[in-house]
Amino acid sequence: MQEAKALFQKLKIVSLLDLALLFPSSYDNTTLSNRINKGESHVFDAIVKEVSSFNGKLRVVFDISDLNISLNSMFFRVTPYHYKLFTVGTRHYIQGRVDEYRGELQMNQPKSLKRVGDIVPKYSTAIKESSMRSLIEHYISEQMLYSEGLENREVAVIMGLHYPKTIEQVSSPDSEALKFIEAFNHMKKLKGKRADFPALMSLTGDINPFVKNLPFVLTNEQLMVIDEVQEDLKRNDRASKRLIIGDVGSGKTMIILAAAMMAYPQKSILMAPTSLLAMQIYEEAQKFLPSTINLALVKQSKSEGDYLTADFIIGTHAILFKDDMPNAPLVMVDEQHRFGTKQRALLENMMTNDERKPHFLQLSATPIPRTQAMMQSELIDVSLITTTPFDKDISTEVVGKENFRRLLEEMKNEIAQKHQVLIIYPLVEESKEIPYQSLDEGRGFWEKRFKHVYVTHGKDKKKEEVLIEFREKGDILLATTVVEVGISLPRLTLIVIVGAERLGLATLHQLRGRVGRLGLKSWCYLFTNNKKNGRLESFTQTESGFEIAKLDLKFRNSGDILDGTVQSGMQFKWLDLAEDERIVQVAKGRVKHS
Ligand code: ADP
Ligand code: MG
Numbered sequence: 001m002q003e004a005k006a007l008f009q010k011l012k013i014v015s016l017l018d019l020a021l022l023f024p025s026s027y028d029n030t031t032l033s034n035r036i037n038k039g040e041s042h043v044f045d046a047i048v049k050e051v052s053s054f055n056g057k058l059r060v061v062f063d064i065s066d067l068n069i070s071l072n073s074m075f076f077r078v079t080p081y082h083y084k085l086f087t088v089g090t091r092h093y094i095q096g097r098v099d100e101y102r103g104e105l106q107m108n109q110p111k112s113l114k115r116v117g118d119i120v121p122k123y124s125t126a127i128k129e130s131s132m133r134s135l136i137e138h139y140i141s142e143q144m145l146y147s148e149g150l151e152n153r154e155v156a157v158i159m160g161l162h163y164p165k166t167i168e169q170v171s172s173p174d175s176e177a178l179k180f181i182e183a184f185n186h187m188k189k190l191k192g193k194r195a196d197f198p199a200l201m202s203l204t205g206d207i208n209p210f211v212k213n214l215p216f217v218l219t220n221e222q223l224m225v226i227d228e229v230q231e232d233l234k235r236n237d238r239a240s241k242r243l244i245i246g247d248v249g250s251g252k253t254m255i256i257l258a259a260a261m262m263a264y265p266q267k268s269i270l271m272a273p274t275s276l277l278a279m280q281i282y283e284e285a286q287k288f289l290p291s292t293i294n295l296a297l298v299k300q301s302k303s304e305g306d307y308l309t310a311d312f313i314i315g316t317h318a319i320l321f322k323d324d325m326p327n328a329p330l331v332m333v334d335e336q337h338r339f340g341t342k343q344r345a346l347l348e349n350m351m352t353n354d355e356r357k358p359h360f361l362q363l364s365a366t367p368i369p370r371t372q373a374m375m376q377s378e379l380i381d382v383s384l385i386t387t388t389p390f391d392k393d394i395s396t397e398v399v400g401k402e403n404f405r406r407l408l409e410e411m412k413n414e415i416a417q418k419h420q421v422l423i424i425y426p427l428v429e430e431s432k433e434i435p436y437q438s439l440d441e442g443r444g445f446w447e448k449r450f451k452h453v454y455v456t457h458g459k460d461k462k463k464e465e466v467l468i469e470f471r472e473k474g475d476i477l478l479a480t481t482v483v484e485v486g487i488s489l490p491r492l493t494l495i496v497i498v499g500a501e502r503l504g505l506a507t508l509h510q511l512r513g514r515v516g517r518l519g520l521k522s523w524c525y526l527f528t529n530n531k532k533n534g535r536l537e538s539f540t541q542t543e544s545g546f547e548i549a550k551l552d553l554k555f556r557n558s559g560d561i562l563d564g565t566v567q568s569g570m571q572f573k574w575l576d577l578a579e580d581e582r583i584v585q586v587a588k589g590r591v592k593h594s
Pocket of ligand 2: 253334
């Protein structure tokens, strides 16, 4: 088909299985009925028994011999055609809704059909119905479905929905098979998008000098991921593309440092989203890496070390603007979701040489459900870190105004123990739309009652300085959600999130991750005007980011208002990412062999 490509574009689809999954929105069922359900549409084999007209309306009485009944029909929009068509004794296939009127069955304004016995699909898509129909007829066949990698059961459900023979095929389709097809199609597309390139070089540096000198032992998961990275980096026929996903505090920096060791004596570069984070990793590198590894910190202002000669360069996006950045066969991006795709690609491309690309590791603190990770790994290898090195001990509670006095006491208690408190406000300035105090309205209260109160927010130019000073000297930090970025405040043990129900679970989880980073007993209070909130309640029950990613999916489907931080982009009609792990697993196996 000539114009198929344009039609595919209009339908926003890219694969034949995408098309196969665009099922009819309804069906015109012209199979003859052998019983009557009032209120539903039926088709009968009928003979005209009586015809009369009055007030411009036409009244026809049909005999339905199959059912041994007669049926009244009124025609309100009458044309001469109707009189010609319905003469006494003629036989018709009539179609329409059957209702009961004054104790009698009637079918008003029935259609007279030329033929019966079909279940005709109706498509409502972005293109003309006739075009859609010809696309389907042209492309969707058993042969095509088999050659796309589907098997009997899946082929049957698709054929049944586009070319139904019985009404059962469309009224209760095989949903397991549909889930499978969705997962399979999605992964096949991702696999098709993956392009691999040879690496600049194989990196096999010894990580022992680093691992042996750590003041703690790495967790099993950290070791496993380090293994995976080692397997990646030692190849030179394929540049690594790996996304390492681990909750806040799961110890991802150790993976970064280990990877820099693998690269040594070659160079590696790490890009972090804020200078504070870059500094933090730089400090950890200084602390934990052997001194043979020369470090440099690159920021817009105040760089440290000499990046021209350094072995491991850590920096912000300022790296992207240095045209004398040395070539490095390993690049890494921390908190990768804080960067745009372009910035990440730019870093990779800076190091690309002809067809050879650097090994590329990305780290993310946004947990995704395991099913989603399994699917995603068709495009990019995924490692999950699901445990944290410390057992965090955080109590989470939904609170309201009536609990405020107790909250205040607990804050004083924590501060007396040299711990710190964080209060998150929904916004900076007063707003009529939001039934909570803003940062500006709230700060006076705290400043009057406590000594070392610090304030910052997203647009605050000085926020990094404020955070650094707070880390050393502060008791209470008032902020908006800016602190979401992974800066470490080890003495933080109590967080209050005002208007918590307005935030997505992923955001709440990031915020909660700020407290108890080093295992200190901590508290997270979700302050709300309406404590009856199932979403918040279930959030208090779990601390696992992976569980929360699942909950987020569940509540997203239930239509809760969220702040847009949930993972978007994957929408399935049948597949449930929270539940269908087994199906995804099987589909993945099939994709591998297709
Ligand atoms: P993430 O980047 O995943 O949020 P970090 O790498 O910042 O987490 O680690 C959080 C804290 O845990 C840091 O202080 C780090 O030094 C420490 N840490 C990392 N791995 C371990 C471990 N295996 N045992 C004890 N502490 C660890
Ligand atoms: Mg980190």
